[in-house]
Amino acid sequence: MHALTPGFCDAASVYLLERWVREENVYPAADPPQIEARRLALRVGTDAAESWEGLLPVGEVIVFPRGTPYARALADGHTQLLDAVDTHTSERLIASGRGDARIDDLLHTASFLVVPLHLRGTAVGFVACTRGPDRDPFRPGDVVAVEWLAARAAIALDNARRYERERRTALAIRNSLLPGSSQEVEGCRIAHGCLPAGQGNIIGGDWFDVLKRPGDRAGLVVGDAMGHGPESAVAMIQLRTAVRTLAGLDIPAADLVRRLDALASETPGASFATCIYAEWDARAHTCTLVGAGHPPPLLRGPDGRTGPVALSSPGLPLGLGTGSYEATVLTLDEPALLVLYSDGLVESRGMDIDQEINRLARALDAAALEPGAVADEQNRLRSMCQRLLHSPSTAAGADDRTLLLAELTPKKE
CATH class of the missing domain: 3.30.450.40 (GAF domain)
Known part of the structure; x- marks a missing residue:
């Protein structure tokens, strides 16, 4: 004009x-x-x-x-x-x-x-x-x-x-991938967030979910299909749907990931996708972890220090059809904070990924210790999640950042 x-x-x-x-x-x-x-x-x-x-x-x-x-x-x-x-x-x-x-x-x-x-x-x-x-x-x-x-x-x-x-x-797909309104299962309080790459019009391959499993167990998963755009979005949606279906079966965590690997091998665009799956049993005081080529989860225990969990095997990316996935079982008799995240928070061409994982762990410690005005536990967890998503990083910001925090509280008999 x-x-x-x-x-x-x-x-x-x-x-x-x-x-x-x-x-x-x-x-x-x-x-x-x-x-x-x-x-x-x-x-x-x-x-x-x-x-x-x-x-x-x-x-x-x-x-x-x-x-x-x-x-x-x-x-x-x-x-x-x-x-x-x-x-x-x-x-x-x-x-x-x-x-x-x-x-x-x-x-x-x-x-x-x-x-x-x-x-x-x-x-x-x-x-x-x-x-x-x-x-x-x-x-x-x-x-x-x-x-x-x-x-x-x-x-x-x-x-x-x-x-x-x-x-x-992009917004419709991203919003459809959010977990349901119920973010609490027995002994597990959840906070999650995603910081998209670009200007919000790029559909990335990150996905996450919170699932109720048989026996009052909670399934938590964060995954990443390779690339950006419609192809990676389709693969991401199919993998997430497959996990939801498998979560309804009363099968061990490692078997769930093996079946997901088999499905991914037959899904176009899903090969070399990665994920980390966690299963919390508040009654048994156990957290079972299975990795598929994904960065290891972080755990903040009663001592107030956060560190990466040493998995029995990091596992190969999904879609290769190897089926070689091992479970790592942690016994948690005291409340702990589990952190699952995508590589957008820790991957950088110029930095060692282990250094970036340790940086994220230190950022979590700082966020947990910061005195805040938020008295409500759920809001406190959400605030921590947002702080970590927006924490300074050497990562270039070319990939989505996805984060899932789970406050695990074992059930007392």
Whole structure:
């Protein structure tokens, strides 16, 4: 709008077809009886759009009959050049202006230009410009200039819509992967979080879940499918669904991961995915851990120090079909804090991963010792989770950060 007003014209506005905004087919008929268009932008002289919000609000959807220059521009795809604002627009603005003198000034025009916005051969909106009687009317060179600007604006608008569609898709997938509303099982309080890479429109391969297992056991898992984008998202969703299904079976933790490995070997894009699976039995005071090529979990015990758990075997990534996974069983007779995380929190090209894991452990100790105003235990755990997700790191931030904290409390007989 600033490219047009006030230097080129007195007032300018951009409208998009409502069907295009809603990502529907533009119009089945070449010349529909009416069109619905949404006002996307407006500028009158040097006024800010906010000063016209009460009269001509941005976002308002307007119905334009077939005979208006807007509908004609969209129907035949050609620019409309008139000596004045059309009758339909004049009557509509006067009716909505409620006696505001600015409407009279706006309608006092000597030249009116409507240029369609074309995208891949289809008109998806239009640009409207007006000049008052104290300026020269629009000439052919002016029309060409606005058509040039409209062509580039249409491409920019299409790119923005594509970006927004990808962002909504990424958010929908990411939100669908959150565990259910129940974040507490017997003897296990949970806090989790994910800090996406990029600007939120990139779908990563991280996933996590909290599962109720037979015998009042709790299953916890954090995994990572390779890469970013739709392919890794599909693999991630399939792996998470498989874990949920397997968690309903009364099988040992190592068998669960072996079966997940077999399923991953037959799932496109799931090969070389990693995960760490933990199973907490509050009655037996045992925490069973099985790794599949994933960074080791951290454990903060009664002594107040956090360190990585030495697994019996780190295990190979999923999808290789080896089935060689061993369980590490910890006996926890006192409350402890278990931390599962993705490699985005500890992997860096310029640093040793063991050093980064120790850095994360020290960050957890600092977060746990920080005096805070949060008295509620659940909120305290969430606060710790957010601190760790946003903790300074040498990792480049090119990968998602996913974190799952589990406060394990053994059941006293």
